[in-house]
Amino acid sequence: MAKKRAVKKPTAKKPTEKPKRKSATTWAPAKPKPTQTIYQFRVTLLEIKPKIWRRFQIKDCFLGDLHWHIQGAFGWTNSHLHDFDVGPVRYGIISQIDDPYYPECKDSLTTLLSDILPKDGKRFVFKYRYDFGDNWEHEVLFEGVVKPNRKIKYPICLEGERACPPEDCGGEMGYEHLLEVLADPKHEEYLDLRQWAGDFDPERFDAKAATWQMREYN
Numbered sequence: 410m411a412k413k414r415a416v417k418k419p420t421a422k423k424p425t426e427k428p429k430r431k432s433a434t435t436w437a438p439a440k441p442k443p444t445q446t447i448y449q450f451r452v453t454l455l456e457i458k459p460k461i462w463r464r465f466q467i468k469d470c471f472l473g474d475l476h477w478h479i480q481g482a483f484g485w486t487n488s489h490l491h492d493f494d495v496g497p498v499r500y501g502i503i504s505q506i507d508d509p510y511y512p513e514c515k516d517s518l519t520t521l522l523s524d525i526l527p528k529d530g531k532r533f534v535f536k537y538r539y540d541f542g543d544n545w546e547h548e549v550l551f552e553g554v555v556k557p558n559r560k561i562k563y564p565i566c567l568e569g570e571r572a573c574p575p576e577d578c579g580g581e582m583g584y585e586h587l588l589e590v591l592a593d594p595k596h597e598e599y600l601d602l603r604q605w606a607g608d609f610d611p612e613r614f615d616a617k618a619a620t621w622q623m624r625e626y627n
Contacts, residue, residue: 481623489540
């Protein structure tokens with residue numbers, strides 16, 4: 410009896426492996442490093458009388474960090490958008506305020522104070538705007554370079570006057586109306602606005618508390 414030949418099973422071919430792609434490396438310029446220079450500023454909220462202002466000293470930092478210093482010194486809560494106008498150039502957080510109704514802006518997160526302030530230390534003024542609805546405009550006055558003091562921890566708020574307005578009070582006109590009502594317990598809106606404003610005191614200011622908040626935000 411003839412022997413059956415063993416049938417060989419076809420050998421499965423190994424799938425051709427695709428060559429691995431090399432991961433593309435994205436080149437980006439190195440972020441500039443702040444200097445150790447200490448700057449002094451006086452920041453004043455515009456269009457409000459009596460004036461609301463702060464004077465503070467900070468290390469060189471990015472414009473985005475200056476935003477936080479101003480927020481802390483004044484008592485704002487960073488609840489709205491902001492930008493800076495330095496001469497003809499507008500700075501801000503591009504991903505947040507890329508709006509066709511506003512001028513194009515440069516990135517405040519990569520722009521150092523030392524890049525925009527006068528190299529000779531002369532006084533220099535620019536604008537900071539907070540809350541595009543209430544439109545709180547601040548004058549930022551660069552008062553000069555300060556010799557570092559090892560006994561001082563920066564940032565530090567040196568002095569100032571009056572509390573910043575409550576958030577969302579309606580800008581300059583809304584704030585004036587709020588003060589008018591709070592000063593008159595017989596006003597028909599007094600109870601509602603007193604409850605809305607809480608323990609707000611327009612004359613309240615504490616440099617130590619402002620310094621603490623600046624450091625919390627830093």
